Amino acid sequence: MADRDQGDGGRGAARPPHPTESGPRAVAARVLARVWGSEAFASAALDAELRRAQALDPRDVGLATELVYGVLRAQAALEARIAEFAAKSRWTTDPLVRAHVLMGAYSLCFLDRVPSFAAVSEAVDGAQAAGGPRVGAFANAVLRRLAAAVESGGRPPLASAVVASAPGWLRGALRRSLGRAAAEAFLSAGPVPPPTGLCVAPGEDRGAWIETLRAAAPTATFEAGCVSPAAIVARGAGDLRRLPGFGAAWIGQEEGAQALAFALGARPGEAVLDACSGRGNKSWLLSRAVLPGGAVDAADLYPAKLSQLRAALGAPPVSAEGAGAEAGGAQGGALGRAAASVRETYAVDWTVGAGDVPEGYDRVLVDAPCSGVGTLRRRPEIALRREADDLPRLADLQVAIARRAATRARDGGRLVFAVCSVLREECEAVAARLAAPADDGLGVRLEPAPFDAELARELAGGGDAFRLLPHVHGTDGYFAAMFVVRR
Numbered sequence: 083m084a085d086r087d088q089g090d091g092g093r094g095a096a097r098p099p100h101p102t103e104s105g106p107r108a109v110a111a112r113v114l115a116r117v118w119g120s121e122a123f124a125s126a127a128l129d130a131e132l133r134r135a136q137a138l139d140p141r142d143v144g145l146a147t148e149l150v151y152g153v154l155r156a157q158a159a160l161e162a163r164i165a166e167f168a169a170k171s172r173w174t175t176d177p178l179v180r181a182h183v184l185m186g187a188y189s190l191c192f193l194d195r196v197p198s199f200a201a202v203s204e205a206v207d208g209a210q211a212a213g214g215p216r217v218g219a220f221a222n223a224v225l226r227r228l229a230a231a232v233e234s235g236g237r238p239p240l241a242s243a244v245v246a247s248a249p250g251w252l253r254g255a256l257r258r259s260l261g262r263a264a265a266e267a268f269l270s271a272g273p274v275p276p277p278t279g280l281c282v283a284p285g286e287d288r289g290a291w292i293e294t295l296r297a298a299a300p301t302a303t304f305e306a307g308c309v310s311p312a313a314i315v316a317r318g319a320g321d322l323r324r325l326p327g328f329g330a331a332w333i334g335q336e337e338g339a340q341a342l343a344f345a346l347g348a349r350p351g352e353a354v355l356d357a358c359s360g361r362g363n364k365s366w367l368l369s370r371a372v373l374p375g376g377a378v379d380a381a382d383l384y385p386a387k388l389s390q391l392r393a394a395l396g397a398p399p400v401s402a403e404g405a406g407a408e409a410g411g412a413q414g415g416a417l418g419r420a421a422a423s424v425r426e427t428y429a430v431d432w433t434v435g436a437g438d439v440p441e442g443y444d445r446v447l448v449d450a451p452c453s454g455v456g457t458l459r460r461r462p463e464i465a466l467r468r469e470a471d472d473l474p475r476l477a478d479l480q481v482a483i484a485r486r487a488a489t490r491a492r493d494g495g496r497l498v499f500a501v502c503s504v505l506r507e508e509c510e511a512v513a514a515r516l517a518a519p520a521d522d523g524l525g526v527r528l529e530p531a532p533f534d535a536e537l538a539r540e541l542a543g544g545g546d547a548f549r550l551l552p553h554v555h556g557t558d559g560y561f562a563a564m565f566v567v568r569r
């Protein structure tokens with residue numbers, strides 16, 4: 083067991099940081115505490131902590147990552163195991179103590195490569211550094227008993243713990259949407275965290291870019307994606323902005339998200355509205371698909387997102403703000419220099435009206451706000467934050483946004499409704515409501531129609547909707563439905 087005398091925080095300026103402050107478990111504990119204590123996303127909090135912990139080697143980075151995602155996904159099952167030996171109130175008040183105890187339990191139950199004595203020792207050191215000697219002694223007693231129980235009873239399967247840890251409402255909603263076996267496969271689908279998606283612009287040679295990227299980052303892996311013809315799947319690539327071609331020939335975009343943009347079927351010369359554009363990831367792909375001669379406009383509720391979009395995609399100032407386009411931005415000026423751009427941006431709340439957005443678009447993409455349940459393996463904190471009551475509220479919002487955005491399409495124009503959810507309440511149920519006659523006075527009908535883009539036609543099996551699933555397609559989970567707009 084490690085020397086406890088050193089586990090009491092950072093006294094002495096010249097002393098190098100002890101692993102209880104700077105090791106992979108300390109990094110993971112701080113991330114978990116931030117996720118529990120604020121609205122932090124696990125991946126962003128982990129990135130930030132890892133940037134501060136430059137001394138960690140790749141193995142330690144891997145361990146910190148596994149501990150964060152593992153604890154968040156299996157949290158309820160781990161807490162239930164610990165509850166066999168200690169009341170929750172004794173170890174959950176301080177988030178860092180809680181993190182170290184849960185990481186110790188995770189290591190004991192699921193990490194073959196960490197011997198039991200080391201798992202207990204590391205967790206006790208961390209708990210003691212956070213809560214003092216009595217907390218350390220408590221953690222030691224509890225985790226030793228758990229270690230003995232795991233030794234005699236065997237290691238439980240991680241997949242079962244992850245399934246059992248999902249909130250009851252979510253398990254139920256997934257079973258109703260996908261069936262029991264698929265719901266469990268969805269919940270336990272790996273890899274966790276999933277690889278990074280890159281989206282190569284139409285007209286660029288994906289194979290050539292894979293070779294270029296492999297040469298530029300030899301320790302990373304780059305493979306062609308299986309679903310999107312534009313996707314490169316990267317592992318260990320680090321900061322994408324440092325790689326050749328970023329922002330001009332390709333951007334970072336999850337493979338399934340690319341499929342949603344392709345599903346719209348935008349063609350050269352067409353006028354396209356990205357009605358919930360956010361920062362413009364799908365606008366980027368669409369703006370290339372309509373070349374030559376077409377145009378993409380982008381709309382969103384939040385002017386700040388549109389500002390970022392304009393900075394990246396070289397669009398003129400937002401009509402509702404009248405502000406000038408900023409230079410720079412996450413994807414730099416490179417996107418702005420590329421041939422395609424977004425023509426106009428509109429700040430609009432579709433639940434209230436259509437603002438300044440003109441009519442007559444050939445195609446409208448409604449990438450609607452949703453529960454985000456489809457991205458659960460990438461964002462495990464979603465299970466902690468969403469509630470059953472969110473679903474009807476989100477479904478109403480999705481219907482309102484899609485109906486109003488449809489009024490901007492020309493007669494016979496196409497609309498794709500898409501969400502990064504796999505729950506029926508936000509998928510088929512919303513598509514059915516959109517297809518039903520409405521007496522909202524908006525003067526449009528939405529007719530379900532087969533997709534006209536090849537990729538989406540294949541995914542939908544010739545039908546008018548498709549679902550992407552991590553355990554089937556290797557992407558995040560999504561739903562898309564195609565409509566023809568009639569006036």
Ligand SMILES: C[S@@+](CC[C@H](N)C(=O)[O-])C[C@H]1O[C@@H](n2cnc3c(N)ncnc32)[C@H](O)[C@@H]1O
Nearest residue numbers: 358359360363364382383431432433449450451
């Ligand atoms: C799923 S996100 C879109 C992501 C984006 N298309 C992308 O590819 O990065 C949904 C977007 O809808 C926007 N939104 C939410 N409510 C809205 C409303 N009432 N009117 C317009 N946009 C809204 C959000 O700001 C958010 O950017």
